[in-house]
Amino acid sequence: MLMQTEETEIQTTANDQPGNVVLRIHHLYKSFGSNKVLVDFHLDVIRGESLVVLGKSGSGKSVLIKCIIGLLEPDEGDIEIFGESISAMTAEALDKIRARVGFLFQSNALYDSMTVRENLEFPLRRHWIQVSQQEINDMILQALDDVGLAHTIDMMPAELSGGMRKRIALARTLILKPEIILYDEPTTGLDPITSREIIQLMMDIQDKYNTTSVIISHDMNCVRTASDRVVVLVDGRCYALGTFEELSRSQDEKVKQFFA
Amino acid sequence: MNLSPNLKSFLNEAGDIARFTGRFFSQTIRPRFEWNEFIRQCFVIGYLSLPLVGLTAFIMGLVLTMQLRPSMVDYGVESQLPAIVGIAIVREIGPVITALIFAGKIGSSIGAELGSMKVTEQIDAMEVSGTNPFKYLVVTRVLAATFMLPVLVLLGDSISLYGSYLGVNVKGSTSFYLFWMQVFDNLSFSDVLPAFVKSFFFGFAVGIVGCYKGYNSMKGTEGVGRSANSAVVLSSILIFIIDLLAVQITDALGIN
Ligand SMILES: Nc1ncnc2c1ncn2[C@@H]1O[C@H](COP(=O)(O)OP(=O)(O)OP(=O)(O)O)[C@@H](O)[C@H]1O
């Protein structure tokens, strides 16, 4: 286990054969006014792994993944996805990258004015993918089947329970078969049974489609089951990095409080 | 500088709205116009407002006529009733009342809709789904409001005048044909055109203010309510300000 960013770099470069790093966050700075949220944040994510970002509420986890997908612009630093820097990209190129990176919003962000079917259809149509209506219907059914909610296809989001909404949001993220999925607190606000189901679903998806996952969470159950590696975000920095086992044995005060 | 905080926040907001309007124009001229969404919004904003606009316009025409009659009778110019009402409705009351109703219905619904989309991250979700949310949500709604309000004003004016025709017949009697002859004999192109042109500006103001308030909504359900509310208040004030400017301009140009 490593405690300093400099050492972090050494560690990640160690198992980094070129092409294996799908997402590289390079010395990222982001502040809102005088509120410094991210300070020199550095992280490499390796293809096929499942990486959990741990941090207190308000520590900037959502800000971090919104920077990754280009919803927020970092003040300084660089983000490379599939080896391309997103800050220099045109809007069209960024859209192409976004079609390959799924984002599960903390608040689900289902479109309330659309049915479940239209919600799932939206990213397919909007990414200007050339497919027939028949193929679109099949993809929608497939995605709903993956999350076990095929019967809700003509319902409105308001008619669904919290757990169902999370699954539909997950289906909408999955429908483009993304290579990387960013999960923003996938189990927050759900009961323990439902959150276990969601975690299981995430792991099934990871196996089935061989995706890379970046999961933001402070649900220890989720961290334990779903993580290959864990990053602890403290004071805007990548404070510690290691496997769940390594970090849970840590003697460091700031790390220990998460595993207490 | 020593500005009071109120004045400062007012100026800040005016600057923000100006920037938002600038962004609207620069996004509108960029390619890939969202035709489907624009047409859907024209339906929602225009067609679905028709019953409300029609009802209020009808009642207004009827009541205005009935209330004007006693004075007209006193002056012995009862026969001029259709002409007077026609001018009042077409030049001022029709556009302004329709625009205010429109601000209440459409301004608040755009403010609330975009506000709740903002706070529940639906706007961000659109952005990561290969959509420019400003073009998809704002440009379409503002243009739909701009083009639908003048249509509603024309329809509202006609319904109002029909109400007025019934109003004339409550205590007097005039034929349908005679009524319309009297109205149109006294209306000239210079009465209709400025009123029609200013309705575009009214519609634009309602659209841009509703979108601005919604798009910049504060987190939380309270923020959404406040967006809807302040969208109506601000767009109603703007309607009167535009009305005031319009009359100065037509006056200066000698169209009267
Ligand atoms: N758009 C914004 N404008 C201003 N400040 C912001 C904005 N977004 C986030 N912040 C600030 O950044 C900090 C981190 O917020 P963030 O949402 O990333 O927290 P988080 O780690 O995701 O917390 P939670 O676990 O509660 O979701 C907070 O102090 C927040 O006030």
Ligand SMILES: [Mg+2]
């Ligand atoms: Mg968050």
